[in-house]
Amino acid sequence: MMVTINDIAKEAGVAKSTVSRYLNNGSVSPRTKQKIDEIVKKRGYKPNTFARSLKAQKTNMIGVIIPRLDSPSTNEVLSGIDSRAHEKGYQLIITNANQEKEREIEDIYTLAKQKVDGIIFLAKEITAEHRKAIWDIELPFLVLGQHTKDIPSIVHDDYGAGKKIARHALELGHKEFLYFTVSKEDEAVGQDRYNGFMDEITKEGDAVVHSIETSFTMREAHQTAMEELPGTKASFVIGATDTIALAVMKAASELDLSVPEDISVAGYGGYDLFSFMTPALTTVKYPYFGIGDMAIDTIEKMIVKGEVPESQILSNELVIKETTKKN
Amino acid sequence: MMVTINDIAKEAGVAKSTVSRYLNNGSVSPRTKQKIDEIVKKRGYKPNTFARSLKAQKTNMIGVIIPRLDSPSTNEVLSGIDSRAHEKGYQLIITNANQEKEREIEDIYTLAKQKVDGIIFLAKEITAEHRKAIWDIELPFLVLGQHTKDIPSIVHDDYGAGKKIARHALELGHKEFLYFTVSKEDEAVGQDRYNGFMDEITKEGDAVVHSIETSFTMREAHQTAMEELPGTKASFVIGATDTIALAVMKAASELDLSVPEDISVAGYGGYDLFSFMTPALTTVKYPYFGIGDMAIDTIEKMIVKGEVPESQILSNELVIKETTKKN
DNA sequence: ACACATTATGGAACCGGTTCTATTTCAGTA
DNA sequence: TACTGAAATAGAACCGGTTCCATAATGTGT
Known part of the structure; x- marks a missing residue:
């Protein structure tokens, strides 16, 4: 045969x-x-690559664990990872943990058994169980998006992003805010962004911030917004992600609030996919594609040189578009 | 160690x-x-999964070749594939061909060397070179989205979808149309949808259709729309995908044309991700998630029973939302 | 207690490659 | 022509498992 x-x-x-x-x-x-x-x-x-790898103890495969497939940020990061991996001759095994912690842990072990050369983990949260698994497998392991003690990571400047939005809002003269955040379990999105925003906003003595927790999915965020928007006196709404901001805009439109005339909206992300929406969303643009590149370069160093790199931080920039205006 | x-x-x-x-x-x-x-x-x-597979001649891995990562339809299909694969204990190796034919061919061979049990190919186009590669590797191979002679496939009823949009437009009393299509190389999207639309629309003797070719990316579609919309007398615009339709809406807004008052817009896809846009897009909803499920079930049959299934066709449904109205 | 069927176990071969070592081949040089 | 060193090759061992086969240890019925 x-x-x-x-x-x-x-x-x-x-x-x-x-x-x-x-x-x-x-x-x-x-x-x-x-x-x-x-x-x-x-x-x-x-x-036969298999037989070859058996002896070589090296597969040229890199495992990537992602929380979900239907997220624009994940896809942009993945595109970046993929294009660089291809340049360097690595094959990707992508596993989707579907936002379930158990599957993340399971996937870490599965990829290790598969003998990938290293693992890149797009993280939501790093628990003790994650740490144990990462420790167990003894493989180059890189975390993306969440800062983690003792584990190499590449993170965004989420705190700085929060501050940028706050500054922008204050400059436009807004005083009362509605902030749609997510679970604190997601440190980067649920805490750092929010804290950056709050630290900056409270420099202005009379600012008022109402915050409410929702989820990453558009559907749920939309529902939360439909409940919260009607009663609010806020003139400026922040979504912890662009997706949430979009859901807010949808709700606003259904409630006959026009953006930005009646209410300003801003988010975090700057996904290509949403950049063509009307009205265009004011947001903090993250270098998602670039983080992918950097991830491959970093994990490659870990694989070939055994280096354990410092945690790296990527900066981002405020992009002012059409959904925010003077109060 | x-x-x-x-x-x-x-x-x-x-x-x-x-x-x-x-x-x-x-x-x-x-x-x-x-x-x-x-x-x-x-x-x-x-x-060690490797050593095991070497003897077993079976890896429990399924290769998936996708044209791009930054497409909502791809992601929905991938989600479906992934969830079913996980249920059945298969591991996925996802490779992104980045819309390049050479990479698609290359990936077919690479996956074969990797000894995946079968390959699922989200196709744009099947050329003679594709056929040769598919023939060469002698592995269960399933094509998604394009009908292909002699190769098992699962396709959408693109022709029927075109007819549905045409019928809807006619019922609303429109007479003049602008159709943004894509390269004929993509038979399903570039030909079948268009032909279905045309065959139905010409049943009404006095309908006029202007068609123009653009690309799948929002950026290019937007540019094409900015060139075409100003001069058009059409009252109804069709985008060959929802993404294109969205780009058209963006252009319309920039040209101070309001949708649907000045012009109606419709697309094909019905992606979850876009369902929260304002105004909500009238579209033909494809069962993207379901096709993924079906793909895994089918390829599994091919793997374990050696069956060569018939080509399967999935139906779709018109979803009337806010972007189309009476003329 | 004895023949006979089962179950448990060790050893060897095998999967398809790579790599080490020993041997052969072939030049080039004295 | 004989000698030496480098290049080419064959053969065996190995990577980490699975599986086949023969043997050893149990258990069953009479």
Whole structure:
């Protein structure tokens, strides 16, 4: 059935070690080389990556664990990871944990058994169980998006992003705010962004902030917004992600509030996918694609040099569009 | 370093074949079983999936080739594939061909060398080179989204979708149309949808359709729309995908055309992600998630039973929202 | 207690490659 | 022509498992 190195060797009348040498770069005489060449072409021989990896103890595969597939930020990061991985000759095994912690843990072990060379984890939260798994597998492991003590990570400047939005809002003269946040379990999104915002906003003595927790999904965020918007006196609404901000805008439209005339809206993310929406959303743009690139470069260093890099922080920028205006 | 079956066997004082039998389900006496049990737990032994697959000639991995990561439809399909694959104990290797034909071909071979059990291909186009690769690798291969002679596929009823939009537009009394299509190379999106639309629309003798080709990306579609919309007399615009329709809406807004008052807009897709946009887009909703489920079920049959299934067609439904109104 | 069927176990071969070592081949040099 | 060193090759061992086969240890019925 499948043609193996033995078949080639037999047909060429040489030892399989010679064929192996031919395949790699060892010394083979021009004559044998040519002979093997022909046979390999004729039979369409492709070495079995599995058998090869077994001996090499290296698969050239990088495992990526993502929390969900239907998120624009995840997709942009993934695109970045993918394009750089391809450049460098790594194959990606992407596993979707579907926002379930158990599956994340399970996936860490599965990827380890699969003998990936390293794992990149787009994290929501790092619990003690995560730490145990990461420790257990003894593999290069890189966390994206959440700062984690003792584990290499690449994070966004979420705190700074919060401050930027606050500053912008204050400059526009707003005094009362409605902040849709997410669970504090997600430190980056649920705490850092919020804290940055609050620390900056309270510099202005008379600012009032109402905050309410919702979820990452548009559906739930929309529902929360439908409940909260009617009673609010806030003139400026912040969504902890662009997706949430979008859900707020949808709700506003259904409630006959126009954005930004009646109410300003801002978010965090700056996804390409949403950049064509009307009206265009004021947001803090994160370098999602770039974080992917950096992730591959970093994990590669960990794999080949065994380096344990410091945690890296990426900056972001405020992008003022059409959903915010003077109060 | 990594603990192997030999280490366990030695420590337990048994042959490695016994440990192997213990791991699988062979007959092992209660006493040995318990002894091995302890040691496995203590040492945190995890069998090497690679070595296992080498003998078993089966990896429990399914390769998925996608054209791009930043597309809502791709992501919904992928979510469906992923959730079903997980249920059935398959691991996914997802490779992103980044819309390049060469990478698609390359990925087919790479996945084959990786010894995946089967490949699911989210296709844009199937060329002769694709066919050769698919033929070469001799693996269960399933095409999604494009009908292909002699290769098992699951496709959408794109022709029917086109007809549905046409019928809806006619019922609203529209006479003049602007259709943003894509390259004919993509048969499903570029031809079938369009043909369905045309066949239905021309039943009304006096309908006029202007069609123009653009690309799948929002950016390019937006630019095309900015060029085409100003001069048009059409009262109804169709985008070959929801993404294109969205770009059209963006352009309309920038040109001070209001939707649907000045112009109606419709698309194809019905992505969850866009369902919260304002105004909500009239579209044909495709069962993207379901196609993923079906894909795994089908490829599994191909893998375990060696069946070669017939091409399957999925139906879709018109969802009338806010972007279309009477003329 | 004895023949006979089961179950448990060890050893070896195998999966498809890579790599180490020993041997052969072939030049180049004295 | 004989000698030496480098290049080419064959053969065996190995990677970490599974599986087949033969043997050993149990258990059953009479």
